[in-house]
Amino acid sequence: MTTPNRPAAARRTAPSKVPAGAKKPADHQPAKEDVAGPKDYVITWPNTTDPDAVTHEYVIAGENLDDAELVEHFTDNNAIAALRIMLGPEGWAEYKENARGENGRVTASGATEFLDYALSEMKRGNS
Numbered sequence: 001m002t003t004p005n006r007p008a009a010a011r012r013t014a015p016s017k018v019p020a021g022a023k024k025p026a027d028h029q030p031a032k033e034d035v036a037g038p039k040d041y042v043i044t045w046p047n048t049t050d051p052d053a054v055t056h057e058y059v060i061a062g063e064n065l066d067d068a069e070l071v072e073h074f075t076d077n078n079a080i081a082a083l084r085i086m087l088g089p090e091g092w093a094e095y096k097e098n099a100r101g102e103n104g105r106v107t108a109s110g111a112t113e114f115l116d117y118a119l120s121e122m123k124r125g126n127s
Helices: 006-013 032-036 068-075 079-099 108-122
Strands: 041-045 056-060
Touching: 041 108, 056 079, 056 108, 068 079, 079 108
Parallel strands: none
Antiparallel strands: 041 056
């Protein structure tokens, strides 16, 4: 007959002590969106430190981010359509009016730059 390793058995049953002030792991936090719904984001564009620069605020409704067509546009690399969905019809019209150059055009590169910035601000980039 073998004798159990008593110190090993004691270690398994003893509760671990969490140091005072230790942070709780992020995966144990309650999902805030389950309680309050998806979070809306306000993105200020262009991103500049120049105090004299004209900036505009765009609201991206949290519910716009939970859209199968948005994911589809990202999958298809259609940044402009994705930005349209994220901003909604009114926000998209406002963005185009604010981003329109002297020649009357809104550049695709500018819209893509704005989309990349908005995703980084919302911490939802493709990484």
